[in-house]
Amino acid sequence: MAYKITEDCISCGACESECPNQAISEGSSIFVINPDRCTECVGASGSPKCAEVCPVDAPKPDPAHSETKEALLAKYKKLHL
Numbered sequence: 430m431a432y433k434i435t436e437d438c439i440s441c442g443a444c445e446s447e448c449p450n451q452a453i454s455e456g457s458s459i460f461v462i463n464p465d466r467c468t469e470c471v472g473a474s475g476s477p478k479c480a481e482v483c484p485v486d487a488p489k490p491d492p493a494h495s496e497t498k499e500a501l502l503a504k505y506k507k508l509h510l
């Protein structure tokens with residue numbers, strides 16, 4: 430399941446460089462996650478880095494992008510060929 434950044438984001442930018450997949454970028458009002466690049470950090474780390482570093486707990490799992498661990502790992506491998 431890809432993560433999404435909620436409206437709680439204060440645009441501090443701390444998460445952007447932590448993402449192993451370059452899935453995070455600055456949007457028009459808050460930072461945003463590209464679900465095609467988010468693997469929940471599966472393949473790179475044991476836990477979602479963006480959620481870990483965020484001071485306001487803005488990144489949350491996005492039920493609209495539900496994927497199995499196997500699918501997330503396959504996505505990670507495809508991104509890092």
Ligand code: SF4
Nearest residue numbers: 448467469470477479
């Ligand atoms: S959960 Fe991991 S892969 Fe997904 S946006 Fe956050 S840091 Fe990037």
Ligand code: SF4
Nearest residue numbers: 438439441442444483
């Ligand atoms: S770390 Fe949190 S508050 Fe900062 S840009 Fe990322 S989601 Fe927004």
